[in-house]
Amino acid sequence: MTQPIGGLPPVAQPQLYLDGVSRSFDGFKAINNLSLVIEHGELRAVIGPNGAGKTTMMDIITGKTRPDTGQVLWEQTVDLTRLDEAATARLGIGRKFQKPTVFESHTVQDNLTLALKADRSPWATLFRRGSAPERSRIDELLALTRLGDHRFRLAGALSHGQKQWLEIGMLLAQEPRLLLVDEPAAGMTDAETMLTADLLKSIAGERSVIVVEHDMEFVRALGCKVTVLHQGAVLAEGRLDAVSAMPDVIEVYLGR
Amino acid sequence: MTSLLRALALLLALGCAGAAAAQDFAGLIAALPGGSYADRAKVVKDLGLTGDPRALVVLRALEADDLKVLADGTPVIVNDKTGAAVAAVDGSDRGTPAADSLDRVKVNNAVRRALRSAIGMLTLRDPDPARRLAAARDALKAADPDQIEALDAALAAETDAGVAATLAEARAAAVLKSPDAAGPDQLAAIATLAARGDDAARAALTPVAASAKPDLAKAAQAALARIDEAQRFWGLAQNLWYGLSLGSVLMLAAVGLAITFGVMGVINMAHGELVMLGAYTTFVVQQVIRAEAPGLFGWSLVIAAPLAFVVAGAVGVVIERGIVRHLYGRPLETLLATWGVSLMLQQAVRSAFGPDNRDVGNPGWMSGAFHLGQMQITWNRLWILVFAFAVFAVLLMVLKRTPIGLQMRAVTQNRAMAANMGIRTGRVDALTFGLGSGIAGLAGVALSQIDNVSPNLGQNYIVDSFMVVVFGGAGNIWGTMAGAFTLGIANKFLEPFAGAVLGKILILVGIILFIQKRPRGLFAVKGRAVEA
Amino acid sequence: MIDRRMGIFLAGLFVLAVVVPVGNLALAGQPVPTYLVALIGKYLCYALLAVALDLVWGYCGILSLGHGAFFALGGYAMGMYLMREIGDRGVYANPSVPDFMVFIGWKELPWYWWGFDHFALAAAMVVIAPGLLAFVFGWFAFRSRVTGVYLSIITQAMTYALMLAFFRNDMGFGGNNGLTDFKDILGFDLAQPATKVGLMVLSALALAGGLVLARWVTGSRLGKVLVCVRDAESRTRFLGYRVEHYKLFIFTLSAMMAGVAGALYVPQVGIINPSEFSPANSIEIVIWVALGGRGTLVGAALGAIVVAAAKTVLTGALPEAWLYALGALFILVTLVLPTGVVGALEDTLSRLRGTPPRKEAKA
Numbered sequence A: 001m002t003q004p005i006g007g008l009p010p011v012a013q014p015q016l017y018l019d020g021v022s023r024s025f026d027g028f029k030a031i032n033n034l035s036l037v038i039e040h041g042e043l044r045a046v047i048g049p050n051g052a053g054k055t056t057m058m059d060i061i062t063g064k065t066r067p068d069t070g071q072v073l074w075e076q077t078v079d080l081t082r083l084d085e086a087a088t089a090r091l092g093i094g095r096k097f098q099k100p101t102v103f104e105s106h107t108v109q110d111n112l113t114l115a116l117k118a119d120r121s122p123w124a125t126l127f128r129r130g131s132a133p134e135r136s137r138i139d140e141l142l143a144l145t146r147l148g149d150h151r152f153r154l155a156g157a158l159s160h161g162q163k164q165w166l167e168i169g170m171l172l173a174q175e176p177r178l179l180l181v182d183e184p185a186a187g188m189t190d191a192e193t194m195l196t197a198d199l200l201k202s203i204a205g206e207r208s209v210i211v212v213e214h215d216m217e218f219v220r221a222l223g224c225k226v227t228v229l230h231q232g233a234v235l236a237e238g239r240l241d242a243v244s245a246m247p248d249v250i251e252v253y254l255g256r
Numbered sequence B: 001m002t003s004l005l006r007a008l009a010l011l012l013a014l015g016c017a018g019a020a021a022a023q024d025f026a027g028l029i030a031a032l033p034g035g036s037y038a039d040r041a042k043v044v045k046d047l048g049l050t051g052d053p054r055a056l057v058v059l060r061a062l063e064a065d066d067l068k069v070l071a072d073g074t075p076v077i078v079n080d081k082t083g084a085a086v087a088a089v090d091g092s093d094r095g096t097p098a099a100d101s102l103d104r105v106k107v108n109n110a111v112r113r114a115l116r117s118a119i120g121m122l123t124l125r126d127p128d129p130a131r132r133l134a135a136a137r138d139a140l141k142a143a144d145p146d147q148i149e150a151l152d153a154a155l156a157a158e159t160d161a162g163v164a165a166t167l168a169e170a171r172a173a174a175v176l177k178s179p180d181a182a183g184p185d186q187l188a189a190i191a192t193l194a195a196r197g198d199d200a201a202r203a204a205l206t207p208v209a210a211s212a213k214p215d216l217a218k219a220a221q222a223a224l225a226r227i228d229e230a231q232r233f234w235g236l237a238q239n240l241w242y243g244l245s246l247g248s249v250l251m252l253a254a255v256g257l258a259i260t261f262g263v264m265g266v267i268n269m270a271h272g273e274l275v276m277l278g279a280y281t282t283f284v285v286q287q288v289i290r291a292e293a294p295g296l297f298g299w300s301l302v303i304a305a306p307l308a309f310v311v312a313g314a315v316g317v318v319i320e321r322g323i324v325r326h327l328y329g330r331p332l333e334t335l336l337a338t339w340g341v342s343l344m345l346q347q348a349v350r351s352a353f354g355p356d357n358r359d360v361g362n363p364g365w366m367s368g369a370f371h372l373g374q375m376q377i378t379w380n381r382l383w384i385l386v387f388a389f390a391v392f393a394v395l396l397m398v399l400k401r402t403p404i405g406l407q408m409r410a411v412t413q414n415r416a417m418a419a420n421m422g423i424r425t426g427r428v429d430a431l432t433f434g435l436g437s438g439i440a441g442l443a444g445v446a447l448s449q450i451d452n453v454s455p456n457l458g459q460n461y462i463v464d465s466f467m468v469v470v471f472g473g474a475g476n477i478w479g480t481m482a483g484a485f486t487l488g489i490a491n492k493f494l495e496p497f498a499g500a501v502l503g504k505i506l507i508l509v510g511i512i513l514f515i516q517k518r519p520r521g522l523f524a525v526k527g528r529a530v531e532a
Numbered sequence C: 001m002i003d004r005r006m007g008i009f010l011a012g013l014f015v016l017a018v019v020v021p022v023g024n025l026a027l028a029g030q031p032v033p034t035y036l037v038a039l040i041g042k043y044l045c046y047a048l049l050a051v052a053l054d055l056v057w058g059y060c061g062i063l064s065l066g067h068g069a070f071f072a073l074g075g076y077a078m079g080m081y082l083m084r085e086i087g088d089r090g091v092y093a094n095p096s097v098p099d100f101m102v103f104i105g106w107k108e109l110p111w112y113w114w115g116f117d118h119f120a121l122a123a124a125m126v127v128i129a130p131g132l133l134a135f136v137f138g139w140f141a142f143r144s145r146v147t148g149v150y151l152s153i154i155t156q157a158m159t160y161a162l163m164l165a166f167f168r169n170d171m172g173f174g175g176n177n178g179l180t181d182f183k184d185i186l187g188f189d190l191a192q193p194a195t196k197v198g199l200m201v202l203s204a205l206a207l208a209g210g211l212v213l214a215r216w217v218t219g220s221r222l223g224k225v226l227v228c229v230r231d232a233e234s235r236t237r238f239l240g241y242r243v244e245h246y247k248l249f250i251f252t253l254s255a256m257m258a259g260v261a262g263a264l265y266v267p268q269v270g271i272i273n274p275s276e277f278s279p280a281n282s283i284e285i286v287i288w289v290a291l292g293g294r295g296t297l298v299g300a301a302l303g304a305i306v307v308a309a310a311k312t313v314l315t316g317a318l319p320e321a322w323l324y325a326l327g328a329l330f331i332l333v334t335l336v337l338p339t340g341v342v343g344a345l346e347d348t349l350s351r352l353r354g355t356p357p358r359k360e361a362k363a
């Protein structure tokens, strides 16, 4: 679990590999020559001021936004820049959004059911019926997200924090191999925030996780390697205390 | 002064025929009733060549079957209402002879042809230049070598440059037909006709291209090739003009729609009906003017335009405040509700003005046409093009230079951010909708000049205006302009190959395919707020 | 699978399918006049069309302003069969081509009319023609993520283009006048009351079948994905669903259903012409669904019947008032009844029972 501090050790078989990625919107460089390597099973926190390009980075990894230049490789072979959102999801890249988005006119249970890993073609979906293993998996997820009492409520009726949890549950239901989690702690109580941190820590190892977060307490609780993004590029990388001692980082966060 | 000069010139021209002609005239008139049809045709022709204005009266009478012969053989012109007769030769009174004492001077088709041509020759001396031009065109078509002298005379007397050119061309055509014209003369004639370059010139040149004289034939062939080219060019230019004209109409109809769609994300299905209201405003203004102050008719459109803007704009503001405002963020519902409004407006107008087309007149400066080369341009279309650009320019100024325009653009790009910065988006929405609707009213004034003013007027433009907006991209009026003119020109260039209906279908299919490639049109507004 | 409101509706439909035939054919004094039978049959076709639109709009958020085109295509396919059935009984007594072709000087049947004298082929074309159009159109539109009002507008352009095309005489579909003067269907005389009753019962069956099919689809997991697409299209993609495939599936299915409705409609009204393609017609379908309640299926069917009946009554009694009424309906429903009558009723009922109302469906 613990990552080496300091410079990148050569990673033999990275799960995700971004190299020299740039993307501009009307001349504004939202991502500027960004490089990033995520190992199998790694937990990584990405921090950075607002507008640093964190969400845009996730957009690029998931195929929502195409980079202007640069390489994005999945398992060293698959070029993610050619795929769309559905295709990256099918590869096993799951995403939780900054603004929680759940399907509001479906029940909590349906939200989870629809997220379960399964054949996504219309034909298969048309004929699929619930099965016993499916039900027990949903029970598990409901217990994990502590939404058991809300099983048959419409997701639209949940509180903000509950929606965050539901979305985390949906993310887990997909059984992704890489989780992209954008600001999960927003709208949660302190206790819930810590629970989320624990949950993500327990997931890592089996799956890789990239977490974007502003909350320093949360990042500290994750206790993982941290990447600092600034103006679309990596400003620093390493352990949180090491990174937060760097003058550059201090200036970006506190200066001006 | 000029008329005096003209009269002098006329006299001079007549002078070349001289006193002999005066005698001739009486003789010819006397000879008119006798002989065979062929003789009569010959006499008619000679009368035409005298260039004598009195001959015109006689020939017109013959054409109208008013030329009769008294029992003593005197040709007279009988007024077919009163029955009064005057001598054909000098107009002296011959009383009111009994109908059965008169003989008709009969004509057959050959005589009739000769008559038309002769009257044409005589009309070459008409004081009205438009008539002279028409007569010169007829002469060009006739291409009769016998007319050369008369054409020369008319040419010498002609003061209008346009008529003179046509006369010269008519003469050239006649020279080409003449068996005893000199070679250089004919070559010059070919050059003259080639410069004219239209169908009439082609008709005159085509036989010469097969002429036995090789140099003439070659020159004529070259001239025909040049004419082909010229005609292709002018055909293209004419098509382009039709396309520009259609584009200007589409732009007028669509630009208001584009503003509301761009700023508010709202499709106003009643836009076409607001256009229709503008057209009916014009109708009402003209009715009032006709009844109260007919002298102002020339100003009717100038008066109607601001009124139409206000009427349609006010209705637009009412729609926005009453309906659209409550549906903010639900664009599909807005579309349906405004469709409801459009149905009600249609029926209201139908109840008030009846279901039939109402007659909206063209003021003098809006009617008629002029020629540019071989292209015909109608004044109403030209003024509408000018008007469309004027509206566009004013709109551009409003959007670029005024505070409300700045606010509109801010709301277009990021509504939430604009609201946070203290812009009252509600007010901006109402004004935007009013402005878009007002422009629809202006479009209605323009359309009343070229289209039927009926309750269905708006429906005829709604799909087209949508296509313009979708194609050009919402939120940028330059896009609307580009879209309107592209579609207008494409439409008119497809028409000759595909026919009007198929051409339109092809355009629609083209747009449906285009929007696949660029789902937000040619000039899309970019940004995250738009994509959300 | 069949919930209560659909149960009630189907029962009502069954009663109608029994009472009308008996009242028209069996009872003395004919309490149900024959014109009414044809009228009811027509409304039932509209209802099926509304259910088809509800599938795409209510459940998938695709506001099609061109569904009239699918209805009309189904109608034309049936009309072509009915034309061929006329045989040499036309005015020109020409056995090889229909009257309108004689009129425009065509001596031979164009290739796309071949085989339409066989009912089976015509019946297949009733679903294939609209289905194919929907598939091709949808394939282009959905793949490039054209959504919202843009999609609505190009569906409108689609039906408008078809209208212009069918108005052309040399399309070979009768131009302006369309196809008409039908004599019989499968040997049954269309003028006979018994045939009319049979067609009306068939329409009721088709509506019932359409409702059950739609219910089954929307109740399936695929139906739930459709609602996801409607409410949060982008999110659905990130779950790995290919949104465009789902849209294409439901759009094509819906078009086929509309085609069946059109095919049943044509023999009952006795004519099909290009005005069926007019954009205004297609928008009228939308108000049926909106009034009844989108995403409720039964509501859509009821809305169609009520609005169509109101149209018959009003255009007869007060022709001036009809467009005002229809226009007002559009405005009122969107402003005060966004979930339609059925939606509003259910919300009220559930509020009375103390359960939370269902969330308002988003456009």
Ligand SMILES: Nc1ncnc2c1ncn2[C@@H]1O[C@H](COP(=O)(O)OP(=O)(O)O)[C@@H](O)[C@H]1O
Binding pocket: A025, A030, A048, A049, A050, A051, A052, A053, A054, A055, A056, A057, B526, B527, B528, B531
């Ligand atoms: N689709 C887009 N169109 C225009 N600008 C965009 C788009 N996506 C991102 N941006 C811009 O890129 C920058 C980075 O945004 P983002 O990745 O959301 O930052 P973060 O998540 O780090 O706060 C912002 O300035 C944002 O406005």
Ligand SMILES: [Mg+2]
Binding pocket: A054, A055, A056, A098
């Ligand atoms: Mg972000």
